[in-house]
Amino acid sequence: MAFAAINSSATKDIPVIEDAFAAEPSLKKRVYDAIGTTPQYIPLFEDIARYTSSLLARNASTPVQPVETTTDGPAAKKRKLQNGDGAGHAQPAGDLKANAPLQFYMQDVSFAVPQRKKLTLEITAGRGFLRARNQTSKAVEFGIHIDTIQHVLCLPVPEKNQKQFNFCIIPQYADGINSPPEGESAPEAMVWTVSDGSPKTAFSGDGQQIGINNGETAENVVRRVLNENLRQTKVVRPDEREFVSAMPEAHRKGEKAYHVKAFRGSKEGYLFFLPTGILFGFKKPLVFFAFENIDSISYTSVLQRTFNLNIMARPTLSDETQELEFSMIDQADYAGIDAYIKKHGLQDASLAEARRARRYNINGAKTEEEDAVNAEGAVEEESELQKAQRELEDQEEEDEEDYDPGSDADSDGSGSSSEEDSDEDNDEEERDLVVDELGSEAEDVPTDQL
Numbered sequence: 001m002a003f004a005a006i007n008s009s010a011t012k013d014i015p016v017i018e019d020a021f022a023a024e025p026s027l028k029k030r031v032y033d034a035i036g037t038t039p040q041y042i043p044l045f046e047d048i049a050r051y052t053s054s055l056l057a058r059n060a061s062t063p064v065q066p067v068e069t070t071t072d073g074p075a076a077k078k079r080k081l082q083n084g085d086g087a088g089h090a091q092p093a094g095d096l097k098a099n100a101p102l103q104f105y106m107q108d109v110s111f112a113v114p115q116r117k118k119l120t121l122e123i124t125a126g127r128g129f130l131r132a133r134n135q136t137s138k139a140v141e142f143g144i145h146i147d148t149i150q151h152v153l154c155l156p157v158p159e160k161n162q163k164q165f166n167f168c169i170i171p172q173y174a175d176g177i178n179s180p181p182e183g184e185s186a187p188e189a190m191v192w193t194v195s196d197g198s199p200k201t202a203f204s205g206d207g208q209q210i211g212i213n214n215g216e217t218a219e220n221v222v223r224r225v226l227n228e229n230l231r232q233t234k235v236v237r238p239d240e241r242e243f244v245s246a247m248p249e250a251h252r253k254g255e256k257a258y259h260v261k262a263f264r265g266s267k268e269g270y271l272f273f274l275p276t277g278i279l280f281g282f283k284k285p286l287v288f289f290a291f292e293n294i295d296s297i298s299y300t301s302v303l304q305r306t307f308n309l310n311i312m313a314r315p316t317l318s319d320e321t322q323e324l325e326f327s328m329i330d331q332a333d334y335a336g337i338d339a340y341i342k343k344h345g346l347q348d349a350s351l352a353e354a355r356r357a358r359r360y361n362i363n364g365a366k367t368e369e370e371d372a373v374n375a376e377g378a379v380e381e382e383s384e385l386q387k388a389q390r391e392l393e394d395q396e397e398e399d400e401e402d403y404d405p406g407s408d409a410d411s412d413g414s415g416s417s418s419e420e421d422s423d424e425d426n427d428e429e430e431r432d433l434v435v436d437e438l439g440s441e442a443e444d445v446p447t448d449q450l
Contacts, residue, residue, distance in 0.1 A: 014042075020049035022099050023122070023133065025207030053099075055138075100124040104210075104225045106194075106218075107135065107201040112166070113191040113284055114142060121192060121222075125205060127229045130169065130190070144171050144187055151175065151288055152235045153279060154223055158259050158270055159251050163196040165219045166282055167226075167235075176287035177322075178315045189286045194218040236276050243273035243340045246332040260333045262309070262326040271309070271326060273340045278311070280326065287324065289313055295321050296349035297341050305331050312349070 014035075021028035031049075035042055103125040108118050111132060119132040119141060131143025151170040156163065169190040173180040180186045199211035199218035211221040223235045238258035245257040259270040264280060264287075272279045277290040295312040302308075308327040314320070329337070345351040 014046065014049075016046050016049045016053070019099060020052040022101055023105075023138065025102065025105075025205060026203065029207050100128055102205040103229070104205065105133075105203055106199070106222065107203075109192050109194065109201075111190070111192045112282060113286065114188040123225060123229060127231065130229075132190075132192075142188075142190075144169070144190070146229050147231060148172050148187065149230060150233060151276065151290070152226055152230065152233060153272070153274065153288075154219065154235050154237045155272055155279070155281075156238070156249075156258060157193060157282075158249070158257065158261075161251050163252060163255075164193050165196065166191055166193050167222060168279065168281060168286065168288075170286065170288050174286075175290065175293075176285050177289065177293045177313050178317075188284075191282055191286070194222055236274055238272060239275050242275050242343075243336055246336060247330065260329055260337070263328050264324065264326055271329070273337065291344060291346070292316065294346050297346045300325070301327070302334075303331075307331060307334060309337070 017028065017031060021031060031045055035045055101124065102122055104123040106121045109121040109132075111117060111119050115132075118135065120135050122131050122133055122143075123129070123146075124131070127146045129143050129145055130149070132141045133139065134141050148171045149169055150172045151168075153166075153168040153170070155166050155168065157166050167190075171187040171189070172178070173184075173186045174189045196217055196219060199216065199221045200209075202209065202211050202218065202221050204210050210216075211218070216224075223237075226235050240256060240258075243258065245260055247257060249255040249257040259272050262269060262271050262280070267283065269280050269283060272281070277288055277294075279289075280287045289311055293313050293316060295314045297312070298310045300308045300310055306328050308325055309329055310323055310325050312321050312323050314322075341347050345354075
């Protein structure tokens with residue numbers, strides 16, 4: 001027994017075993033336990049580890065080709081993503097560091113986007129990658145770097161008998177509004193589901209099960225681990241102070257609902273009105289309207305039972321807008337949606353620039369020097385306006401000076417003389433006209449009749 005214990009402690013750092021089973025801490029622990037019990041099989045386990053490493057390297061370097069099937073019906077819409085390099089690509093598998101040490105992993109996680117299958121959710125150490133691994137082939141299917149994640153949403157899944165949560169991971173350029181720079185491919189969003197129960201398949205990087213002893217749910221564990229690794233954002237959940245549907249969750253009596261059902265074209269989905277924006281999900285493609293990308297919101301086709309919501313969106317680095325319409329929303333939720341829109345000023349296109357400025361901290365605290373420069377600019381602008389006004393007033397004064405009032409200049413200011421002179425001038429003009437018309441006959445016309 002002493003010999004076995006000595007060898008057990010001496011085999012904890014066999015490099016080939018560490019490399020081969022880095023992504024499977026629980027299996028690696030079992031290998032070391034077996035070596036500690038039967039140290040004579042160390043060479044056998046080393047050979048197995050080398051073979052495993054060669055298989056992983058082969059899977060990482062050889063893309064998995066799409067599976068082609070022939071059917072009599074229409075062509076299948078679903079496709080199998082290449083190994084981390086499908087369209088909408090998360091990241092190539094080689095960049096996802098397939099053998100990197102893990103900080104966290106959860107087995108048997110149901111993914112909906114970009115693939116619909118059960119995979120192992122992994123987060124590599126050092127705030128590296130968030131990725132999904134095939135539980136049979138052990139190959140990384142897809143993933144993204146933690147630092148590219150722009151929005152993370154944790155939302156209750158509607159219309160389920162058992163309470164579940166969808167985690168929506170939206171990387172940069174994957175929100176359906178902002179396009180990547182020319183020549184770059186846009187990553188796809190990731191959506192997976194966890195139950196509200198115990199995290200029975202959640203483990204730390206060293207293979208220790210987590211969340212069981214302290215009573216955490218699977219949703220709490222995943223949310224906590226994500227928040228520990230995210231730099232640019234945090235996990236956002238619905239807030240009843242922002243929006244709550246007027247209709248409670250139909251499948252879970254007495255529970256509040258944070259979504260409304262809507263259609264985008266013929267595609268049915270759910271709108272969530274969140275503290276940071278509006279999501280339409282959960283089918284591909286997801287669309288997330290961050291506040292800074294909303295130009296304005298309006299209502300159309302307002303009927304007795306339903307109405308449509310039109311969102312005018314503007315990409316962050318573009319002046320071109322696009323309008324998306326969501327139809328057949330129940331009238332019962334009109335008041336709540338309208339209050340949410342007015343609270344965030346989303347109905348007013350003139351406030352769009354202010355929302356974008358807040359997002360990028362353009363309207364943050366100014367220094368005294370900046371305040372002085374802005375004040376000076378305001379004074380200069382005001383002076384130019386005053387200068388133009390003065391020039392206009394000077395021009396009017398010059399026009400008045402050119403006018404010759406005649407005998408008005410000698411008047412005493414009473415105005416009576418001017419009126420009498422004016423009447424006399426009019427009488428003389430009338431007599432002159434009569435003389436011109438009648439000639440000598442005008443002499444016989446009494447003056448008072450002219």
